[in-house]
Amino acid sequence: MNEVFATRPAATICQYQRQRFDHALLSSVRGLHTDQLGAETEANVQGGGSGLSLTALPDGTGLHIDGEADLATRAALHAALSALDAEVVHLRLAGLRFIDAGCLTEIMALAQPPRHLVLHDPPRIMQRMMDLMWPGNAVEKWSP
Amino acid sequence: MSMPATTERGEHAAWHQVLFYEDRRQYVDGVLRFVDTALDGGRPVFVAVPPANGELLRRHLDGRGEQVRLADMTRLGRNPSLIIPQIRGFIDEHPGRPVSFVGEPAWATRTPAEIAEVTRHEALINAAFDGSGAQVLCPYDIAGLAAPAVADAMRTHPELVDPAGRRQPSERYTDPRTVWADTGHLPSPPAGAEQITVARSDLGRLRSLARQIAAPLLAAAALDELLLAVTELATNSVRHGGGTATATIWATSDRVVCDVADNGSITDALAGRRRPDPDASTGRGLWLVNHLCDLVQLHSSRHGTRVRITVAPPLPAAPFSAGT
Numbered sequence: 001m002n003e004v005f006a007t008r009p010a011a012t013i014c015q016y017q018r019q020r021f022d023h024a025l026l027s028s029v030r031g032l033h034t035d036q037l038g039a040e041t042e043a044n045v046q047g048g049g050s051g052l053s054l055t056a057l058p059d060g061t062g063l064h065i066d067g068e069a070d071l072a073t074r075a076a077l078h079a080a081l082s083a084l085d086a087e088v089v090h091l092r093l094a095g096l097r098f099i100d101a102g103c104l105t106e107i108m109a110l111a112q113p114p115r116h117l118v119l120h121d122p123p124r125i126m127q128r129m130m131d132l133m134w135p136g137n138a139v140e141k142w143s144p
Numbered sequence: 145m146s147m148p149a150t151t152e153r154g155e156h157a158a159w160h161q162v163l164f165y166e167d168r169r170q171y172v173d174g175v176l177r178f179v180d181t182a183l184d185g186g187r188p189v190f191v192a193v194p195p196a197n198g199e200l201l202r203r204h205l206d207g208r209g210e211q212v213r214l215a216d217m218t219r220l221g222r223n224p225s226l227i228i229p230q231i232r233g234f235i236d237e238h239p240g241r242p243v244s245f246v247g248e249p250a251w252a253t254r255t256p257a258e259i260a261e262v263t264r265h266e267a268l269i270n271a272a273f274d275g276s277g278a279q280v281l282c283p284y285d286i287a288g289l290a291a292p293a294v295a296d297a298m299r300t301h302p303e304l305v306d307p308a309g310r311r312q313p314s315e316r317y318t319d320p321r322t323v324w325a326d327t328g329h330l331p332s333p334p335a336g337a338e339q340i341t342v343a344r345s346d347l348g349r350l351r352s353l354a355r356q357i358a359a360p361l362l363a364a365a366a367l368d369e370l371l372l373a374v375t376e377l378a379t380n381s382v383r384h385g386g387g388t389a390t391a392t393i394w395a396t397s398d399r400v401v402c403d404v405a406d407n408g409s410i411t412d413a414l415a416g417r418r419r420p421d422p423d424a425s426t427g428r429g430l431w432l433v434n435h436l437c438d439l440v441q442l443h444s445s446r447h448g449t450r451v452r453i454t455v456a457p458p459l460p461a462a463p464f465s466a467g468t
Binding site: 133 | 256351368376380429
């Protein structure tokens with residue numbers, strides 16, 4: 001991302017709630033970014049509706065993933081997912097407005113036994129992609 | 145180029161045949177001869193034809209209908225690029241057994257752009273299933289189809305078979321690579337089309353533009369599919385096509401069309417027609433796009449690549465039936 005944005009008038013803000021990620025992850029994520037915003041509060045993300053917000057669940061078993069997940073935000077998603085080490089991982093996706101195949105691949109990589117992946121409120125198009133690309137997958141889906 | 149060695153005319157290539165028919169009698173005679181021979185030989189049989197023709201065949205198959213998988217080609221093959229993956233899936237379901245396939249991909253209300261993609265699909269059949277042991281019969285309605293569709297079928301099928309079962313090599317059979325390259329010129333986008341240059345950080349802006357143009361025409365589900373398709377194409381361009389994509393988007397009265405162009409070259413004519421390895425990091429974009437769109441026209445040369453996708457509102461509940 002840094003490489004691409006270096007010559008372009010755009011800013012991407014990747015949000016990590018400090019109290020909900022462990023120190024090691026925050027350090028590694030910090031190293032990936034050119035700058036760091038100190039605010040604990042929500043920040044507006046890049047224009048055009050793009051941008052991704054990643055928030056750890058309070059019990060450390062997963063993430064809220066909100067916004068739009070595509071090539072521009074894939075590295076941040078990968079870093080956040082890699083830091084999860086629960087046996088049952090919950091991803092809360094009600095606020096996920098878009099996800100591409102590459103970011104879905106990052107999520108599906110979590111679903112390796114013995115780890116169990118639970119998706120809460122996955123968008124319809126994401127379920128369609130899962131059926132097409134990973135037919136017969138064992139991912140658990142919860143929708144209202 | 146993954147295209148196998150040129151398919152020779154004659155006995156070796158006789159597994160891909162075209163059946164020209166003028167009426168229902170000829171249709172039933174020609175197709176049932178092929179199906180019966182296959183069933184007698186113990187071959188799994190898959191028939192994908194327009195629904196009216198499927199009903200006609202079902203009535204004449206008598207007790208053997210249950211041995212045949214019958215599908216509606218106007219849905220399965222609405223995007224002709226999806227037909228080869230469906231045949232491949234059927235082959236994979238029957239390991240070690242050569243299969244027989246009846247595919248009728250052309251019908252009278254197809255647009256010229258769709259017919260061009262049908263022709264390219266037919267050419268690629270020769271490359272995709274050469275050596276697989278598959279037998280493929282393609283009925284063409286010469287009473288209903290425009291002349292170019294019929295002429296193209298003679299270029300893409302090594303052998304012609306008539307309703308009485310008489311076979312002859314097609315004099316006009318042409319190397320699949322040549323057909324793939326010389327078929328389906330893309331007309332320029334209309335003057336009012338919106339254009340955007342897309343780098344990695346612009347994918348969200350691309351979706352905003354596409355949404356703005358498509359929202360009046362497409363319901364939520366189709367709109368989501370369009371946004372995913374344009375993102376996958378532009379992502380391919382960013383990753384493999386020189387770092388940026390040029391996307392051009394417009395709407396007609398009944399469909400949304402988007403061109404994504406870049407400086408890369410796609411030399412694999414079967415790109416997007418093979419199920420990707422789920423863990424592979426590449427190769428799934430075009431395959432997914434083929435499943436999301438009603439038509440995908442991919443044109444690539446050493447000067448660059450342009451992929452034109454069309455998304456229309458879903459088919460009405462009563463599907464179109466081809467006349468026979």
